[in-house]
Amino acid sequence: MDKENILNEITSFYLNSRDFNGISIEDLYKKSSLLENKFKEKITALIKNRKIDLIYEGDIPNPHIKPFPAPAIEKQIEKLHQFQIDDHIKQSEVGAETFGEGDIKIKFVQGIGCCVYPAPDHLKNIVDWKKYISRPFTLRLAMGEWQLRPYFFELGILAIYRNDPRYKYRTDDITGSIIYVDEKLLNPSDQIFIEHFGFGFGDSGIRAVAILLTDLAKLTPEHQQIWKAKMLGGYYKYRLHPEFRRSILGDFYEKESIFSAFLKELEIIKEMSEKIGGISLINKTFEYDEKPENFGFLILPTLREYELFCHTLDRMMSDNLNKEFFKDKISESDLSDGETMEKIDNQLIRKLEIWINKTVRFSDHGPKDEMFKTFREIRGLRSKPAHSHFKNEWNLRFYEDQKKLIKQAYTAIRTLRLILANHRNTKSVEVPDWLFKGEIRTF
Template sequence: MAKTRKAIILDRVLETCLQSGDFNGVGVEQLTQVRDAELITELIADDRLDLVRGDGHPNPHIKAFQAEPIDVQLKKIDEAGLAGCLYPTPQLLAEHDAGASEAAPYTRALKEGAPQLSYRAFDLRALEWYRNDPRFHFDVDDIHGRILQKDGTQVADRAVVLDRLEFFEFGFAYDDNMHRAIAAFIRYLHDLPEALQLEMEKHELSGSYKLHPDFIRTQIIGDFPEKMSIYDAFLQEKLQINRFCAQMGRPPLFRSEFDDLKRPNGFGVLLRPTKKEFRDFALLLDQLLSDDLNREFFKGDVEQNRYLTDEDGKRVTQPKVQSSSWRSGYARSSGLPMRSR
């Protein structure tokens, strides 16, 4: 028995979405038979197809967000005609068991009709393994981050599922109590190997999490924030202070050159609220501030040494500007009482 034209249209939309590799839609201009426009409208009204026009997201060839309600789709067709791309509805995909045999949870979600820019929230521990592995660049700021395998590194050929990541991009989200979580779009999660998708799923959080507003601006709207992070502002302020010193004819207050003021790893919001994270951050801040002071700036105006006495009454000279590593070991190893002279 010959297929009806409606069945042919549905089959084509299903095949394109599930076999294109990127879950693409079928442009309405590709369906050119005389009655196709009428049949497509009927299929939309029957909750078989969704029409994505490209007015909510500039690329209609991906289903970035949840499709508009049926009545809104039909109203736009009445007002502006058919335009954009067609996608199978979640109901149609469910009837065809599109994701039933898919083990990777986030690939399965796309096969079941989830929008590509819908997201999931995860416990902060989900990516900690990569942060601690020297084979990967782990770049994170206050808004988003990414993991990238370093050039020239050889990932071990062994049965550790976490070794199979080459690139991953993520952001941050918050619940109503401002608890922070990692957030990732379904499309990026789909790009992960099956084993890693299953590993990520173990850390997925329930409840309502909202994306950081600047993450939405940069990743979805394509609008980059005008405001600067307090951490970047701290580094830029050091640069400005050194410029003021040069205008005063003085040595720079900080030893860092302009190229040294790139934001170092770890100088930002804590990935996990632990004592170790806090202590590592405090040490890094100390290195960026007090350890970076230039003794020459104070020469002639401030005494650069302090004079102490040890337990035998001998005079000991101690520089006032010292490295944090020197200071951390000083109290334990020197045995000097803190008596100035």
Template sequence: MKDKILKQITDYYLNSRDFNGFPLYNFDKNYTDLICQLIDEDKVEVLSSAFVLNPHIKTLRLNIDKEEQKKEVINKCDSVVLYPTEKYLKSLNINSEKPFTKMLLDGQEQLKILFFNIEILESYFQDPRYEVFWSDYRGSIVVADEFYDDNLEGEYIKDFGLGYHKEKLYEERVVGVFLGDLADLSLNAQLKWKINYLDHQQDYFINGGFYKNLILGEWVDEVSIYDAVLDEMIVINNMCENMDIPHLFNKIYKPHTFEKPEDYRIMFLPTLKNYYGFMLALEKIIVHNINYKTFTTVARFIKPVERKDDKGNLKRSLQMMSEWLKQNIRTSENIDELIINPLKSIRKIRQVPAHEIYSNQYDKSLLKKQNEMILETYKAIRSIRLFFVNYPGNRDIKVPEYLITGENIRVY
């Protein structure tokens, strides 16, 4: 009878759609003693509402004391659910062509995070058949509607997160995915991800925001520096309205959404092509987006600058900005060093792919260069807002609290 009970629990787990546990109330007789013996023999384990929110799916490895498990069975507590143990399942040597489905067949937990070479994401970003939604530390992959019937329906990743090497940290980014999501992929898709599976999984860890949000169910109050730049631009334009001058930026992009320029994000593959793509997006968002009319408009306490130089040539926007800031702001800070030079660097780097033929290269140092560039850009844009706040009435303009404190801004 004990073997029959174990088989019933095991068959239910293996044949259920989501590798569900067998509810204790499904037994038509009282098998408490036999189930407790199976727990002692490491063949059956127990989840209940006393241990987890949803005991019908084994989400995490909990290592619950056996006596506590047996107590739930003896007391027939609410939502007692039985599972074959990982040790017992592995002894069955169940075969499967699908490598990640095999891991669930062997009893591993659904929310186990597996780590992969981050380059696999590039194949999805560069393929128009997929839509990749990315929000700085987590994202998802879906098949575009028009291609859903092209044998791609098995490629759907509900959640993936940014991970790092424990020693190299931000110098080596990886991608982490829940085992449950990977096990739902088609055979071809699982094999594709398996190729990018990293050895020494224990050397990697997932981003804290991903863990807090999706594992612990906690609210994440961190903000990406990429969104912080866009929020600063919104505040600056609002201050311009109060100053009765045209918006400093012609176009505003929505932060904290997926509605941002495609390459305005961290690079997944550190190549020159991707780096220059990022610089092009940054140049369009910031430098090319500057409104020269801001600097030629007369307003209260504000002196304009000329549109043309002494020779009658049109001045560039950054030259006008430099003159305008120095003319209207009293500060001991070096305005060119603080604001103008970082923005000039964007334009200078952007000119390379625009005017030269270059060969694409793989270079991990580009990750550091990208981080340095977005940091310098943020400091420049933030400095403009801090200068503007001293204009009469601008202190009443609403500024997101995180921009004021700067405490939760992250470079992922």
């Protein structure tokens, strides 16, 4: 097999494989029918001429896909001459493990861990782009782009899926996923699954959606067109959220989202208050899968989105206080002049304030007073006339207004947890190390 036929074999395998996979160097060697030294000579020439690339298992976990750009030419060639293909094939056949019985047997052979790919410089000259005209992201893979390359999009595109109950939209404000709920409810063209999306930031600090090319290429042609229309130009202007970057590389988060921290604080407050009073101070806590729809960073900088967030935040704070918790814990003697039990019956923020002042002694009232100020400010924001009475507004300042508000709200909830933590009955309640240390992302 000459160089041209070897190149054609590599290219054909790549373009006709399910996920734009590389062919293993052992399989290519067997197909070539060449002596090993001649085979390596031709492979080396193809690498130098920028026709092919070698991807090695030592550089990535799975060389059968190209997650990142290929190594330097010199490194590819150096590694090629570090192993003996013939010897490895013989040894691996001898040491292969066989599973199964009777006619159904599977033999597992340990590979070298090297796959061969057509290089982008070669693919751009031979790929028929017309075959991919309706699939712009699949075309990019066909042209040899690396699978884990992130692309950035306008944040508002997520509203298409979040606001449509036919899709399950999940996010912890660092990463997320989108999947259609029932194929009976959607046309085949709308039955999409985005396994892994995340976020990034432009020079201005405003959020953008980040999705890996491998996930974009799996979208239907119709949805690839939708995402292409919302793609942000100037790739170099954007950077990935640091925790999303870690998740791409298979690592755990170093820090959690402020929204995840808020939900965890509610859980701990619930547990602590049950230890103190035998009943929870909080009506409802929220798991990742069931958090309120509008509890997260805004995906549209509109007045309506901001007001929905304020409304949701108040429902999770003031409205989430359990009226029954205060039963038999407050009496007339605890009230200020002019107050009666009847008057404050539904004033849960005030009841919480009375109970805390009665139960806890403070050397510094500042954090506690600031906490109640925040509770009341958020209740006031919710009490403003509903957005339906006003014309909706698009303004980037809503992004910053919301960031400021969630920081204030989280500080208030954290302060409440710290106050309860001083009670002798709460010493057994465990607080996650990341929450205790404040390892939280506020962006």
